[in-house]
Amino acid sequence: MSYIHIENAGKTFEENGIEFTALSEVNLDIEKGEFICLLGPSGCGKSTLLNAIAGFDLVNHGSVQISGKEVTSPSTKNVTIFQNYGLLPWRTVVKNVELGLEAQGIDKKTRREKALEYLKLVKLEDFANSFPRQLSGGMKQRVAIARALAVEPDIIFMDEPFGALDAITRMKLQDDILDICKNEKKTIIFVTHDIDEAVYLADRIVVMTPNPGKVKGVIPVPLHHFRDRTSGDFLLVRDKIFDLLNMKQEDNIEYTI
Amino acid sequence: MKRLISIKYVVVSIVILVALWQFAFTISDYSEALFPSPFMAFQALVEMIADGTLIASIKASMYRFIIGYGLSVIIAVFLGLILGSLPRVFNYVNPTLQLLRPISPTAWMPFVVLLFGIGDLPAIVIIFIAAFFPVLLSTVAAVSKIDDIYFRVSDNFGIKQPALMWKVILPAAFPGIANAIHLALGSAWIFLVAGEMVGAQSGLGYQIIDARNNIRADILLATILVIGLIGLLLDFLIGLAEKRILKAWGGES
Ligand SMILES: Nc1ncnc2c1ncn2[C@@H]1O[C@H](COP(=O)(O)OP(=O)(O)O)[C@@H](O)[C@H]1O
Ligand SMILES: [Mg+2]
Numbered sequence: 001m002s003y004i005h006i007e008n009a010g011k012t013f014e015e016n017g018i019e020f021t022a023l024s025e026v027n028l029d030i031e032k033g034e035f036i037c038l039l040g041p042s043g044c045g046k047s048t049l050l051n052a053i054a055g056f057d058l059v060n061h062g063s064v065q066i067s068g069k070e071v072t073s074p075s076t077k078n079v080t081i082f083q084n085y086g087l088l089p090w091r092t093v094v095k096n097v098e099l100g101l102e103a104q105g106i107d108k109k110t111r112r113e114k115a116l117e118y119l120k121l122v123k124l125e126d127f128a129n130s131f132p133r134q135l136s137g138g139m140k141q142r143v144a145i146a147r148a149l150a151v152e153p154d155i156i157f158m159d160e161p162f163g164a165l166d167a168i169t170r171m172k173l174q175d176d177i178l179d180i181c182k183n184e185k186k187t188i189i190f191v192t193h194d195i196d197e198a199v200y201l202a203d204r205i206v207v208m209t210p211n212p213g214k215v216k217g218v219i220p221v222p223l224h225h226f227r228d229r230t231s232g233d234f235l236l237v238r239d240k241i242f243d244l245l246n247m248k249q250e251d252n253i254e255y256t257i
Numbered sequence: 258m259k260r261l262i263s264i265k266y267v268v269v270s271i272v273i274l275v276a277l278w279q280f281a282f283t284i285s286d287y288s289e290a291l292f293p294s295p296f297m298a299f300q301a302l303v304e305m306i307a308d309g310t311l312i313a314s315i316k317a318s319m320y321r322f323i324i325g326y327g328l329s330v331i332i333a334v335f336l337g338l339i340l341g342s343l344p345r346v347f348n349y350v351n352p353t354l355q356l357l358r359p360i361s362p363t364a365w366m367p368f369v370v371l372l373f374g375i376g377d378l379p380a381i382v383i384i385f386i387a388a389f390f391p392v393l394l395s396t397v398a399a400v401s402k403i404d405d406i407y408f409r410v411s412d413n414f415g416i417k418q419p420a421l422m423w424k425v426i427l428p429a430a431f432p433g434i435a436n437a438i439h440l441a442l443g444s445a446w447i448f449l450v451a452g453e454m455v456g457a458q459s460g461l462g463y464q465i466i467d468a469r470n471n472i473r474a475d476i477l478l479a480t481i482l483v484i485g486l487i488g489l490l491l492d493f494l495i496g497l498a499e500k501r502i503l504k505a506w507g508g509e510s
Contacts, residue, residue: 056409076415086410090428090506102424103415131507151414 001068002029003187004053004155010061011048021212022048023059028206028215030189032154035181037202038191039241045213046191047159053189054080054157066155076103078155079148083163085140087132093143094119094128100151118146121180138169142176149180155187162197174200199237200229207244217244293475298482301475310464311483317460318449318487321377325384326445330438333389337396337434338426347397354394362386362448363455370456379456380449387448388441392434399433400426428506435499442495446488461487 011023023045030036038046051057052064055074064071066078074080079100087096097115106114119125122142132140141161148156162170174197181188192198198205205219221237228234275295282294289297305311340347362383369379403426411425427434453462461484468477 054413056412074409074413076413078413080409080413082406082409084406086406088407088410088425088428090431090508092507099410099416099424100414103417103420133507 001065003032003067004028004030004189005065005068006030006049006053006062007065008062009049009052009059009064011045011052011057011059012061023052024212024214026062026215028218030187032187033185035188035201035203036190037198037205038189038208039195039198039205040193040208040213040216040245041210042193043213044208044210046193046208048213049208050080050157050159050189050191054078056080076100076151077153078157079151079153080157080159081141081144081148081161083160085132085137085144087140087143087147089132092129092131093124093135096132096143097147097150099147104151114150115146118150119143121149122146122176136169137165138173141165141173145177145180149184153186155189158188158190160191160193163192163194170197177201195238195241196229199234199241205237205241207241209245219244290472291474293478297475298478301473302479302482305476305479311480314459314461314464314480315483315487317377317457318380318453318462321380321453321457321460322384322446322449324377325381325449326388326442328381329385329388329445330392330441333392334396334434334438337393338400338422338430340393341397341400341430342422342426344401354390358390358394363451366452366455373456375456375458377457380452380460380462383448383452383456384445388445391441391444392437395437396430396434399430399437402433403429431506432503432508435503439492439495439499442491443488446484446491450484 006026006028009023009026009028010021013020013022026049038049040046048057052059053066053071055071055078058064058072066075080086088099091099094112094115097118098111101111101114116125116128119128122145124139124142124146127135127139127143132143135143144161162173165173177188178201190198190201192201199221202221205221207216207219208214209216219237219240222233278295282292285292293301302311340350365386366379366383369382373379373382407425407429411421416424449460450462450465453460454466457463461480464480465477468474468480
């Protein structure tokens with residue numbers, strides 16, 4: 001069985017007695033080391049699916065398993081990076097990065113060394129003693145990335161992590177995250193509504209549509225980590241996504257290019 | 258420069274107060290013993306400082322204040338952090354709090370004196386009550402308003418109680434708590450005087466009653482001024498401490 005195995009996963013919310021299906025019959029298998037993008041318009045259940053895999057908000061139909069074990073709560077082995085960074089404003093940058101290490105019972109000195117090492121990785125070692133409010137959005141998200149990497153997680157979940165950033169900063173961070181992935185070889189599940197971002201980053205793109213939220217198709221991106229935003233291949237994958245999002249096709253077509 | 262300007266405001270403001278007082282003294286028909294001039298009050302102040310009564314009163318009052326207010330704040334914040342983290346328990350506690358909260362601390366006074374007699378305790382209890390409810394309720398509110406993302410992050414990184422309390426909940430709720438602690442200081446100081454007027458034989462509040470009994474309006478007014486000045490000073494000091502902590506915890510400097 002695959003590393004992450006999602007079978008018939010569904011999620012309904014009840015509000016004022018009315019049942020609302022946010023996610024319906026999702027079947028998905030993800031292998032170790034894959035970079036997966038969940039792509040789709042707002043409201044299609046991307047966050048719902050991500051939170052279900054991360055263990056924050058469980059599904060109420062079907063099952064979500066990681067390494068053969070049903071997900072029941074967030075795990076310290078898998079870290080989530082949020083759109084609004086989730087940094088603790090009362091802690092300095094380096095103390096933020098140390099947060100996850102504190103719970104692991106690592107001694108103070110090692111903790112600090114490790115935190116600084118990961119801050120260096122995201123090129124923020126000069127800001128170790130700044131507070132989050134003194135940083136730009138892009139820098140804050142890099143701190144969050146360093147904090148996630150510092151605990152050496154198996155999976156990193158990201159929910160529109162660059163959504164609040166300007167286009168140029170976003171592209172820089174996309175390159176950074178690809179670089180880091182190449183070196184650290186993590187499994188990454190990345191939510192975005194930006195088609196270009198998905199094509200640029202993902203090994204496979206899970207295209208989702210709303211009402212009810214479901215997986216419309218999974219598109220492999222055969223560009224590996226040699227990407228050019230203007231190449232023909234890039235545009236080809238983009239076209240496939242447009243097709244999938246605009247045209248009424250049968251569910252769950254696996255595209256191969 | 259800014260400091261100089263604010264000193265200017267203070268000086269002008271106080272000069273106006275003294276001038277109005279002097280004016281009222283000049284036109285009033287009351288005897289000097291009942292309604293003294295600013296200068297007479299000042300002389301009384303000097304007299305009280307010289308014979309040591311003022312220092313003794315301030316000492317007695319400060320002792321009660323620090324015990325009553327300090328205990329109240331510590332217990333209220335502690336309980337507030339716990340109740341704020343346990344909303345279901347708070348649902349059961351809240352009605353009682355809402356019932357007790359609108360009761361003026363002075364209303365407890367006779368009861369407290371009956372129980373504990375005259376001495377330090379009544380004033381301490383009154384100060385305690387005065388600070389307790391606002392700090393407790395604000396702490397609960399501040400905790401319940403903490404952004405859920407901090408809990409998700411803590412959960413994700415395996416930060417559990419009791420570390421969660423002082424690593425996340427306390428600093429996240431601190432701005433709201435500090436504000437309440439600051440406000441409560443003012444009301445606690447107000448009720449200290451009320452408490453000492455009824456339940457004590459020493460302290461600034463008692464000194465006012467004593468001055469009345471001896472028909473020494475000059476001492477009475479001088480004491481009132483001292484009470485105001487100390488209140489101002491305490492407020493300034495706690496404001497300073499509040500800013501310090503907020504700054505250490507990454508707030509706007
Ligand atoms: N806690 C909730 N209660 C009710 N409805 C919710 C809740 N969370 C999400 N939804 C609904 O589920 C749908 C999918 O939400 P979400 O997964 O956040 O979408 P996306 O992340 O793709 O924008 C939306 O229509 C949203 O309104
Ligand atoms: Mg979302």
